[in-house]
Amino acid sequence: MQSTPSKSQTAGLALAALGVVYGDIGTSPLYTIHEIFAGAHHPVPMTPDNILGILSLIFWSLIVVVSVKYIAFIMRADNKGEGGIMALMALVLRGAEGKSYAPWLMLMGLFGAALFYGDGVITPAISVLSAVEGLEVATPLFKPYVIPVTLLVLLALFYWQYKGTARVGMLFGPVMIVWFSSLALLGVVNILRAPQVLQALSPWHAATFMLAAPKLAFLSLGAVFLAVTGTETLYADMGHFGRKPVQLAWFALVLPALVLNYFGQGALLLTNKDALQNPFYLMAPDWALYPLVALATVATVIASQAVISGVYSITQQAMQLGYSPRMEVRHTSGSAQGQVYMPGINWLLFIAVVGLVLGFGSSTSIASAYGIAVSTTMIITTILAFIVVRNLWKWHWLASTLVLGVFLVVDLAFFSANIVKIHDGGWFPLTFGFGVLLLMTTWKRGRKLLTSRLFAEAMPLDVFIPNITSSSIQRIPGTAVFMTQNLEAVPHALMHSLKHYKAMHERIVLATVTVADEPYVGGDRRVRVESIAGNLYKVRVTYGFMDKPDLPEAMTHCASQGLLLDMMDTSFFLGRETLIPKVGSDMALWREKLFIAMFRNAGSAAAYFKLPPNRVVELGAQVVL
Structure with a gap:
């Protein structure tokens, strides 16, 4: 993403952001008011005072949670342009390096990311x-077709993802302008019929409602929270478009349209309880009902796009940071690095969504599961943001505590109100999140265990070098690049190559790839070359956690440091380990088997690093965990 877009570019990105970032929160008016007054969990009695109190709660939730906390504050805690809880976690760990609480912060960030998958x-x-x-509002005859139509719409949505975020965003952006304009127009028309509803802009009505019936008001927060779901997605998708376009779209169109529509629904209920x-x-x-259903369906497809794009971003970050196996990543834009498509994640999400629709059967039932995961993620984001403002921004402890304390109190209130939903569906996103967390931590732990096993069995490089420089080992023309995680030891692939071929290439390059705790690494920082005796070189390649790994391209930068490589005369050697579980190892046997299954199904390292298939040699080895 360009660092300083022009005004026209900012406007264009703001339009695209409408089509990706704000779809989630922009469709909340479809169900929020209904769930508050007629939902399955502690519906609020529909009296004029309660209506005004609820509207006041919704309005001030949008102001405090979205406008102040996320738009004005949290989005400043970007990791060089990238947002989302994984980017925030990397930023936090940079500021907490060496601290005793750093592992807990890491685990907290991982859990927040895992819960995002549930969302x-x-x-x-x-x-x-x-x-x-x-469609049921138009006629009950459509009721049997609601589920089939929903599944068809979802299939079209997930199929279309391969086109990329940019194309989808520019296609959906104009539609969302129509959607938000319609929300505002419907709201204004109904507000004019009951203008007294505007009294709810005063926080006094929210306070009065909560003081009059504290228990009911507290429980109602679980449904009020539906109005602000999508804000965590907003933060995760920030890297697709940049901070300023996202902020512009919110204050110029999204916030006014949402407020007008919620107040319009309140005005309608004041005049017509039915x-x-x-x-x-x-x-x-009546004449506008069918067009509105069609427009709402398209808008909800866009709402889904916001979350799907966020899941892609977080998964890519997890892969680069070592918490996920390699998967296919397709970059769908030549100018915006953060725009990606992941086929495997896309279709796994589709299967899970279809299962949820068939299992719950209605939006009211699913609403029971909605909120607990998002509110938990919001709490984690607030805690991580506190570490950022203290350790990186160097705020005074009092200012940090006051600002983040207010956010945390609001987050805890929403979280507590959503806890009562756990037994009626809230268990689903929590279970899903814990499952994803288990996979992420198992992969990280398993990779660490595998690396330690390989290191323990490897020959030290300083022992190997004298043998190859003084011996009569035959040299063959060309360059061999051996991928390794430890530049101080001889890669297994090199030892097996020497054992089988009884010869070595003229030049040997030991290459390792590391990932920095920042989104993008370029220029002179990408490659470091170290020359060793006997035409042996060490090459360190560093990527950011949002970079697109391309090892052949990175190796071309070695020329400026004295290592000129001809890709047509270079072979890449990779180790392919076959893992064997072991009872009594450092990891439980069942987790070892889980890790081995993930390892076996991980994407190819050759494809991940963009290595030319006709220049790759893989040499196998058995490793007992």
Whole structure:
């Protein structure tokens, strides 16, 4: 992403951001008010005072949580342009390096990222299903077709992902302008019929509502929270478009449209209690119902796009940081590095979403599962942000505690209200999140164990060098690049090559790839070359956690440091380990077997590093864990 886009570029990116970043929170009016007053969890009695109190809570939640916390504050805690909890975790660990609490912060960040995957399953399901359920408002005859139509829409959405975030965003951006304009128009029309609803702009009504019935008001926060779901997605998708375009879109269009629509639904309920059946769709005149259902369905497809794009970003970051096996990543834009498509993740998400739709069957049922994962992630984000402002921004402890303390109190209030949903569906995103966390930590732990085994069995490089420089080992023309994680030991692939061929290439390059705790690394920092006796070289290649690994391209930068490589005369040697589980190892046997299954199904290192297939040699070895 360009660091200083022009005004026209910022406007264009803001338009695209509407089509990717704000789809999630932009479709919350479809179900939020209905769930508050007619949901399965502690519905609020529909009295004029309660309506004004709820609207006031929604308005100030949008201001405090979205506008102040995320748009104005959290988005400043970007890791060189990249957002999301994985980028924030990398930033935090940089500031907490050497601290005793660093491993706990890492685990906390991983859990927040894992919960985001649960949100990635729930959002497409509830958004599309709630839109298609509008057909039931038109006529009950459509009820049997709601689920099939929902599944068809979801299939089209996930199939279209290969086009890339940029194309999808520019296609959806204009549609979202129509959507938010429609939200605002519907709201204004109904507010004019009951203008007294604007009194809810005062926080006094929220305070009065909470003081009059504290228990009911507290429990209602679980449904009020639906109005701000999507803010964590907003932060995760920031890297696709940049901070300023995302902020511009929020304050110029999204926030006004959402507020007007929520207040319009409240005005409708003040004048017509029967509208509680579906206050969003009943705001519209009869002739506009079918077009509105169609527009809402497209908007909810866009809402799903926001989460899917965020899942891609977090998965790519997890891969680079060593918490996920290698998977296929397709970069869909030549100018914006953060725009990617991951086929494997895409279709796994689709299967999970379909299972959720079929299992729960209605948006009201899914709403019971919605909120607990997002509110937990928000708490983790606030805690990690506290470390950033103290250790990296060097705020005074009092200022840090006051600002982040206010955010944390709000987050804890929403989290506590959502806990009651666990037994009615909230267990799903928590279980899903714990499952993802288990996979991430197992992969990290397994890779560490595998590396230690390989290091223990490897010959030290300083012992190997005298043997190859003084012996009569035959040399063959060309260059051999051996991939390794330890430049101080002889790679297994090199030892097996020497054992089988009884010869060595004229030049031997030991190459290792490391990932920095920043999104992008370029220029002179990408490659470091160290010359050793006997035409032996060490090459360190460093990528950012959002960079696209391309080892042949990186190796061309070695020329400026005295190592000129002809790719047509260079072979890449990789080790391919066959893992054997062992009882009594440093990791439980069942986790060893899980790691071995993940290792066996991980993507090819040759494809991941963009190595030319006709220049790759793989040599196998058995490793007992």
